Amino acid sequence: MTSNHFLKNIYSEENFSKAEQEEIISYFKKTTIEKDTFLYKEGQYLDYFYILEKGFVRSYAIDFNGKEITTEFYSNHSIVIDWGSFFLKNPTQEFYQASVETICWKLNFDDFQKLFHSIKNFRENGRKTLTGNYVQMKNKNLLLITENAKERYLHLLKTRPEVIQNASLKHIATYLGITDTSLSRIRKEISL
Amino acid sequence: MTSNHFLKNIYSEENFSKAEQEEIISYFKKTTIEKDTFLYKEGQYLDYFYILEKGFVRSYAIDFNGKEITTEFYSNHSIVIDWGSFFLKNPTQEFYQASVETICWKLNFDDFQKLFHSIKNFRENGRKTLTGNYVQMKNKNLLLITENAKERYLHLLKTRPEVIQNASLKHIATYLGITDTSLSRIRKEISL
DNA sequence: TTTCGTTCTTGTCATTTGGAAAGAATAATA
DNA sequence: TATTATTCTTTCCAAATGACAAGAACGAAA
Numbered sequence: 063m064t065s066n067h068f069l070k071n072i073y074s075e076e077n078f079s080k081a082e083q084e085e086i087i088s089y090f091k092k093t094t095i096e097k098d099t100f101l102y103k104e105g106q107y108l109d110y111f112y113i114l115e116k117g118f119v120r121s122y123a124i125d126f127n128g129k130e131i132t133t134e135f136y137s138n139h140s141i142v143i144d145w146g147s148f149f150l151k152n153p154t155q156e157f158y159q160a161s162v163e164t165i166c167w168k169l170n171f172d173d174f175q176k177l178f179h180s181i182k183n184f185r186e187n188g189r190k191t192l193t194g195n196y197v198q199m200k201n202k203n204l205l206l207i208t209e210n211a212k213e214r215y216l217h218l219l220k221t222r223p224e225v226i227q228n229a230s231l232k233h234i235a236t237y238l239g240i241t242d243t244s245l246s247r248i249r250k251e252i253s254l
Numbered sequence: 255m256t257s258n259h260f261l262k263n264i265y266s267e268e269n270f271s272k273a274e275q276e277e278i279i280s281y282f283k284k285t286t287i288e289k290d291t292f293l294y295k296e297g298q299y300l301d302y303f304y305i306l307e308k309g310f311v312r313s314y315a316i317d318f319n320g321k322e323i324t325t326e327f328y329s330n331h332s333i334v335i336d337w338g339s340f341f342l343k344n345p346t347q348e349f350y351q352a353s354v355e356t357i358c359w360k361l362n363f364d365d366f367q368k369l370f371h372s373i374k375n376f377r378e379n380g381r382k383t384l385t386g387n388y389v390q391m392k393n394k395n396l397l398l399i400t401e402n403a404k405e406r407y408l409h410l411l412k413t414r415p416e417v418i419q420n421a422s423l424k425h426i427a428t429y430l431g432i433t434d435t436s437l438s439r440i441r442k443e444i445s446l
Numbered sequence: 447t448t449t450c451g452t453t454c455t456t457g458t459c460a461t462t463t464g465g466a467a468a469g470a471a472t473a474a475t476a
Numbered sequence: 477t478a479t480t481a482t483t484c485t486t487t488c489c490a491a492a493t494g495a496c497a498a499g500a501a502c503g504a505a506a
Contacts, residue, residue: 125400133396146389149381179374189341192384197338199391204325206398207431208317211463231484239399241464246485403493423454433494438455 068115069167072139078183086184089173094165095119101142101158101166108154110170111143117164118228122236123156132237135225141191142166161228211240212248260307261359264331270375278376281365286357287311293334293350293358300346302362303335309356310420314428315348324429327417333383334358353420403432404440 069087078086093112095101101119102108119136121144133156136142147154148171177184205214215238219226225234235245261279270278285304287293293311294300311328313336325348328334339346340363369376397406407430411418417426427437 123396125396131396131399133392145385146392149385150389179377182371185371185377189381189384192381192388193337193341196384196388196391197342199388199395200325200338203391203395203398204315204317204323206395207323207428230482236399242484243465243486244463247463250485422452434454435456435495436493439493442455 069113072113073184073187077187078181082181082183086177086181089177090167090169092165093168094163095160097160097163099160101160102144102147102154103157104155105153106147107151108144108147108171110168111141111148111174112166112168114138114140114142115165115167117166118161118224119158119164120161120229120233121156121158122233130233130236132229132233135222135229135237137224137228141195145192145195206239211238211244212251214238214240215245215248216252261305264305265376265379269379270373274373274375278369278373281369282359282361284357285360286355287352289352289355291352293352294336294339294346295349296347297345298339299343300336300339300363302360303333303340303366304358304360306330306332306334307357307359309358310353310416311350311356312353312421312425313348313350314425322425322428324421324425327414327421327429329416329420333387337384337387398431403430403436404443406430406432407437407440408444 067087069090070083073083073086075083090113092115095117101112104124114136116138119140119142120132121134121136121142122130122132125131142158144154144156144158146152178188179185205217209217215234218234218238225237229237231245231249232242235242238245240248259279261282262275265275265278267275282305287309293304296316306328308330311332311334312324313326313328313334314322314324317323334350336346336348336350338344370380371377397409401409407426410426410430417429421429423437423441424434427434430437432440
């Protein structure tokens with residue numbers, strides 16, 4: 063394990079002892095995901111999750127009309143997980159697809175459980191991560207209700223520029239809950 | 255502690271030993287909240303949460319135009335908590351108000367921590383609760399994007415009839431992300 | 447019961463957004 | 477370079493929803 067191992071940024075010495083850090087990291091397996099391949103597919107029970115070292119991943123659900131709705135974008139340092147599937151043992155309802163070749167670190171559920179129940183800092187950390195994801199989801203909700211299409215786009219542009227750079231117009235549009243036509247109009251309007 | 259203590263429904267013998275159950279329950283304090291009073295207010299740091307035995311609570315945020323946006327409704331057996339505030343130590347951005355006299359059970363953060371780190375089942379349970387809330391939020395998100403106003407209302411009517419019965423039209427409207435005018439029209443249309 | 451305040455309904459009109467389809471631009475491949 | 481596929485833009489029109497304001501219904505309190 064090199065001294066600048068990627069996961070040391072995630073499980074940092076600020077929050078973990080050296081011994082804890084090493085134990086935690088030892089359970090992760092480095093994986094490379096080819097462009098366009100899936101990390102998880104709808105119907106699958108997740109028994110592992112990933113942390114992204116480098117790459118870009120999009121998750122999407124299929125609505126009742128068969129249309130893809132982007133549910134999230136994941137970039138460097140993100141945890142790519144379906145919490146409901148991982149913890150509640152439900153099949154995921156989404157597809158998680160790498161848009162580019164993606165380097166990530168994989169941890170399976172049994173190892174996660176060992177760490178969770180034996181290392182206090184690990185469970186504090188996990189709780190923080192899930193809570194952070196919850197807060198993010200809640201904010202997205204509020205934005206959907208209080209802001210119009212243009213404002214939502216501008217907000218995304220400001221807070222997550224890497225999404226605008228990496229994702230296609232169509233994918234961004236469904237993420238924002240608008241059509242590609244509208245988003246195209248909005249972009250034009252902004253550029254004037 | 256009576257044998258049919260309310261909290262035994264929450265921390266049930268299915269998931270906890272008798273001893274665990276008793277210890278957990280011993281930390282909770284029964285509280286009655288008067289109609290129209292606040293459980294938490296914007297700006298406050300939560301260091302406790304409530305479980306609702308009986309009553310009805312609404313949480314709302316104030317948007318940039320000073321308008322109240324209902325963020326959640328809580329009824330019997332719900333946990334009333336701002337996860338972000340409780341775990342991440344941020345001030346809450348919402349108001350939590352009892353619509354009727356409400357009987358609930360209060361647990362403070364320090365006691366929560368003791369239980370969380372000492373009782374494996376308690377942390378599994380807490381993780382499930384937070385995850386459940388996350389999944390719920392995620393579903394609400396998807397509904398906001400994929401369904402129109404009428405469909406969202408019908409969905410709420412079907413899945414949470416107690417909300418329709420207890421909350422005012424205006425409060426339900428902002429929860430669904432529509433105006434009270436629209437909701438009134440939708441109700442008329444449905445009744446025809 | 448009368449008054450007052452709140453909530454809900456209704457009407458009119460404006461605005462936002464969507465749907466469908468065609469064309470332009472861009473990227474991918476032979 | 478020519479060809480094809482994909483993504484993005486644009487146009488026209490329709491549908492959904494919002495804003496505002498007036499009035500009706502309802503409930504609380506004097």
